[in-house]
Amino acid sequence: MAEQERPLWTSKPDLASRRVGGSVLWANDELFAERENLIRPQAAEFQPWSFGHKGQVYDGWETRRRREDGFDQAVVRLGLPGVLAGVVVDTAFFTGNYPPFASIEACGVEGYPSPAELSAADWQTVVPKSPLNGDSENFFAVASDHRFTHVRLTIYPDGGVARLRVFGTPVADPRYLNPAAMDLAALENGAEIAGCSNMFYSAPANLISPGPATVMGEGWETARRRDQGNDWVSVKLAGPAVPWLAELDTSHFKGNAPGWASLSGCDATKSDVDDPAAWFEILSRTRLQPDTRHRLLVDGARRLTHVRLDIYPDGGMARFRLHGALTERGRDELTDRFHETLPRAHAAEIG
Ligand SMILES: NC(=O)NC(NC(N)=O)C(=O)[O-]
Numbered sequence: 001m002a003e004q005e006r007p008l009w010t011s012k013p014d015l016a017s018r019r020v021g022g023s024v025l026w027a028n029d030e031l032f033a034e035r036e037n038l039i040r041p042q043a044a045e046f047q048p049w050s051f052g053h054k055g056q057v058y059d060g061w062e063t064r065r066r067r068e069d070g071f072d073q074a075v076v077r078l079g080l081p082g083v084l085a086g087v088v089v090d091t092a093f094f095t096g097n098y099p100p101f102a103s104i105e106a107c108g109v110e111g112y113p114s115p116a117e118l119s120a121a122d123w124q125t126v127v128p129k130s131p132l133n134g135d136s137e138n139f140f141a142v143a144s145d146h147r148f149t150h151v152r153l154t155i156y157p158d159g160g161v162a163r164l165r166v167f168g169t170p171v172a173d174p175r176y177l178n179p180a181a182m183d184l185a186a187l188e189n190g191a192e193i194a195g196c197s198n199m200f201y202s203a204p205a206n207l208i209s210p211g212p213a214t215v216m217g218e219g220w221e222t223a224r225r226r227d228q229g230n231d232w233v234s235v236k237l238a239g240p241a242v243p244w245l246a247e248l249d250t251s252h253f254k255g256n257a258p259g260w261a262s263l264s265g266c267d268a269t270k271s272d273v274d275d276p277a278a279w280f281e282i283l284s285r286t287r288l289q290p291d292t293r294h295r296l297l298v299d300g301a302r303r304l305t306h307v308r309l310d311i312y313p314d315g316g317m318a319r320f321r322l323h324g325a326l327t328e329r330g331r332d333e334l335t336d337r338f339h340e341t342l343p344r345a346h347a348a349e350i351g
Pocket residue numbers: 032054055056057058062065096097
């Protein structure tokens with residue numbers, strides 16, 4: 001499928017990715033290829049005529065050929081629980097051995113259930129049994145308002161799947177947050193990328209992902225600019241808030257760190273984010289060093305719902321954090337969102 005035909009929802013974060021802490025907890029079979037490959041962030045690779053003890057080596061999850069009726073399953077704990085927008089079942093390089101059909105279920109559960117406990121969960125079908133193409137990304141939009149913590153992939157009757165991508169919007173659990181001092185711009189706290197000027201090398205959602213970046217590719221990197229402009233990214237914060245401290249982390253960016261950066265804010269409860277006049281500076285243009293985690297105090301005099309990071313002129317950054325306090329309204333919105341999206345079974349568990 002050509003790049004421009006990818007559904008819009010594939011630009012949302014992959015909630016299952018190993019990069020955000022997803023885990024393939026269980027599969028009933030993985031004789032040919034290990035289940036953990038399903039959520040590797042990188043695209044699948046293939047080297048023909050590479051044989052291990054069990055057969056051809058595949059970068060994916062692959063079960064043996066069934067000799068009786070049935071299906072195979074793998075269960076994934078999402079790294080970021082959230083509302084799903086769409087799922088990609090990527091059968092890259094599986095040609096004579098891809099499963100002809102797949103379905104996806106999801107559930108929302110409390111705590112850290114074992115695979116055995118999860119088998120009794122209230123699983124909801126988010127993708128009904130559907131045909132797959134081999135050696136292809138198979139796109140399935142999901143229409144559900146529920147916050148899910150786990151997904152279950154079923155393949156009929158057997159075969160190989162290279163990657164499972166679960167795109168969606170993370171929903172934070174307010175019980176685990178201190179609204180008076182939190183990262184307002186973190187994906188896991190409910191922030192999201194609102195826009196960016198360029199994402200030639202890597203996606204801006206990386207900037208606000210959990211944990212540090214381990215290599216340059218895990219950050220956000222723009223193409224070299226050949227004009228007089230500058231690159232930028234904007235983030236819709238976890239809620240209306242007052243900022244205190246920014247982290248501009250250029251780790252791993254040595255020959256391509258931006259020279260300078262500035263921050264501005266906008267309060268969308270009062271003004272229009274598309275109106276340039278609505279933005280006010282919270283950090284003036286500041287010189288950056290390559291490969292450095294800069295911690296910078298920002299102007300917290302005004303409430304904001306969005307922050308914009310301008311980098312001059314271009315380059316890459318590993319992480320962006322904005323610490324501060326949610327307003328009363330921000331706290332209420334975060335709590336409401338959690339309760340409104342909880343599947344009934346999860347709500348019953350919480351009581
Ligand atoms: N050539 C294959 O890929 N064969 C088998 N798979 C592996 N991994 O060897 C199979 O039967 O699906």
